[in-house]
Amino acid sequence: MxxxxxxxxxxxxxxxxxxxxxxxxxxxxxxxxxxxxxxxxxxxxxxxxxxxxxxxxxxxxxxxxxxxxxxxxxxxxxxxxxxxxxxxxxxxxxxxxxxxxxxxxxxxxxxxxxxxxxxxxxxxxxxxxxxxxxxxxxxxxxxxxxxxxxxxxxxxxxxxxxxxxxxxxxxxxxxxxxxxxxxxxxxxxxxxxxxxxxxxxxxxxxxxxxxxxxxxxxxxxxxxxxxxxxxxxxxxxxxxxxxxxxxTASAIASIPAADEKFAYLSSGTWSLMGIESRTPIVNKESYELNITNEGGIDGTTRFLKNITGMWLLEQSRKTWEKEGRTYNYAQIEAMGLAAVDFPSTIDPDDPRFAAPKDMDAEIKAALAESGQQVPKTDGEMVSCIYHSLTKKYIDVIAMLQRFADFKIEKLHVIGGGSSNKLVSQLTANALQIPVICGPVEGTSIGNIMIQAKTAGLVKDLWDMRRIIANSIETKTYYPESK
Incomplete structure (x- = not known):
């Protein structure tokens, strides 16, 4: 054609x-x-x-x-x-x-x-x-x-x-x-x-x-x-x-990247952070770190780590709603920003947070047991969760960099979490690399573009990504000076 x-x-x-x-x-x-x-x-x-x-x-x-x-x-x-x-x-x-x-x-x-x-x-x-x-x-x-x-x-x-x-x-x-x-x-x-x-x-x-x-x-x-x-x-x-x-494979195909020097974060209730590799990465170190190799398109491998995502916040909101406090996402972001200097963090992947009866209480108990400051307000809890996630991202990016044969120069965030402005800026600050957010609807966009590729309308993965980059609005967050 x-x-x-x-x-x-x-x-x-x-x-x-x-x-x-x-x-x-x-x-x-x-x-x-x-x-x-x-x-x-x-x-x-x-x-x-x-x-x-x-x-x-x-x-x-x-x-x-x-x-x-x-x-x-x-x-x-x-x-x-x-x-x-x-x-x-x-x-x-x-x-x-x-x-x-x-x-x-x-x-x-x-x-x-x-x-x-x-x-x-x-x-x-x-x-x-x-x-x-x-x-x-x-x-x-x-x-x-x-x-x-x-x-x-x-x-x-x-x-x-x-x-x-x-x-x-x-x-x-x-x-x-x-x-x-x-x-x-x-x-x-x-x-x-x-x-x-x-x-x-x-x-x-x-x-x-x-x-x-x-x-x-x-x-x-x-x-x-x-x-x-x-x-x-x-x-x-x-x-x-x-x-x-x-x-997730369709979602990663939708990333509007210009080159391969990126990591990605598919952000939602659960988060997937990884790199795209031309070959699988399977060795003793990847085994010990329990990093997975999953199939991508055009012969790529999705080398990624599962991370607990906004599950922590979603479950905390359930507690707050039972206690009569209901917030929309804009209010939650504002609360987190107002308490952005709250110093305490948890490990989001600690098994105790997998399915607690009361997430808010479980996080507070974990902080108390570790001798850290316990949130006194819901805004401080939001800040604690957000900083805990970005701290985890630092660890996982460092982990991925040990395996990547390129320097990770940027993070592409897709999925619902890409619309969270505060977390995106905190992530850029923590990683000290640009964070490019969007598309929110990455999965369906990847699905559609693979159909277009089969129809002969696009050549390959990078042609797909060029079209996506020209078609959607993204927001880039740059590291703020410390």
Whole structure:
């Protein structure tokens, strides 16, 4: 396609962006080298408890997809393709006849508690990490598969194969099955060097590795929208694209970076801080630090560390609301700024903050036990949380710099946390590098641009990023003099 055709044509793409509590249908429009996006439909999602087990209601999600497509078709906008991104690790089981066997289990189900230790008896912990480069977390797919095989009534015993969540939903739309790389890379079953499953891992656990499909890379066409879905929704027969199915992979693809000398922070309830690498980084030091290697687009590896994010603030707000104090985000930021010199900090990743009954009380107890000043106001608590996060960022950036073969010159912040002005400035001050914030809606933008790449409208990851940088507003925070 010529450059003139690229820039002067108008193309519309539909991105389904699913999170653990809600999903959205976003229409992205690429015209004259610029990208715009608009939310077309929003719907709820959540864990469904049945007899003490936790599931995702994939059939309810499918119904929302249908409703969204009806609305899009009624608008008269001609869609070029569809892409789906979701969270990682979870999967559905497919029977010999192609039917979906029950509902996919949710990563929040405690059925994997104690399972990693059982797996380590066969696959020693460090050996498993060296084989996959994946951080050890009890909800990794490998542990979920093992746990399900221990349940006599689990559908996995009748499964011919498994499909990860974005692939399961694209299967429901097209009738075609794929296994997209970025989402599969969260499983703890991928060899990051050859970007394929290490099937020997399941074999050694006595589990049939044939349930794992062949890997496809982001940008692969899954299939065409089923005729009956077109008839029901009014949509035309269009392709469904396997984008970077893992939402974080799509989000990182949206970073409007000009070169590779950056670290990123995907900031929300939980934070992911990392670098983009051309090769996986798997060694004893990365194992000891529990840093993960996950798949990116165009052959990149997302070398990253999980950090507790605004969970600390969100849970503290619940306490304050119970006590009759409700604040909006602008008020919280102002309170934090007024108490910005409050000196005490915690380790956000201390296990005691994972799920306390009262976060505000737990933080105060931790500070008292360490001999630090305890917040007397909610504003001081906000300041404590913000400074604790930025202090953690210093540690993680230093950690990442030890592995990077380039100097980290800037931090790109994407996701909801990128709109927090105070934290962004504190982060720039702490790291002493510029902090570039935006896009807030990085996941859907990455999803859309990968579809555009598949359509031949952009060349590669850096062309995508150039268009994104020219299309969105970012805010740069520079270090203030000390």
């Amino acid at each position: 010529s450059q003139n055709q690229n820039t002067n044509s108008v193309h519309h793409f539909l991105a389904f962006d699913l999170g653990a509590t809600s999903g959205r249908a976003i229409i992205g429009t690429l015209s004259d080298g610029k990208l715009t996006s608009e939310e077309a439909y929003r719907f709820p999602n959540g864990v469904k408890e049945i007899d003490g087990k936790y599931y995702w209601d994939v059939f309810a999600l499918f119904d929302h997809f249908i409703a969204a497509m009806k609305k899009v078709a009624a608008s008269g906008i001609k869609i070029d393709s569809i892409g789906i991104d979701t969270w990682g690790v979870d999967f559905g089981c497919i029977g010999e006849d192609g039917s979906i066997l029950g509902l996919p289990r949710a990563y929040r189900d405690p059925y994997t508690e104690g399972v990693p230790e059982k797996v380590f008896a066969v696959l020693p912990k460090e050996e498993l990490y060296q084989a996959t480069g994946t951080q050890i977390m009890n909800f990794n797919t490998i542990f979920q598969i093992y746990a399900q095989f221990q349940e006599p009534d689990s559908p996995i015993h009748q499964a011919k194969e498994i499909l990860f969540m974005p692939d399961l939903l694209s299967y429901m739309l097209t009738g075609e099955k794929v296994c997209e790389y970025t989402d599969a890379s969260t499983s703890g079953l991928i060899n990051p060097r050859n970007r394929d499953f290490d099937r020997s891992l399941l074999d050694r656990l006595g589990i049939k590795s044939s349930i794992l499909r062949e890997i496809v890379q982001p940008g692969t066409k899954v299939g065409m929208l089923k005729p009956e879905i077109c008839a029901e929704t009014g949509m035309e027969s269009i392709p469904v694209i396997a984008v970077a199915g893992h939402d």
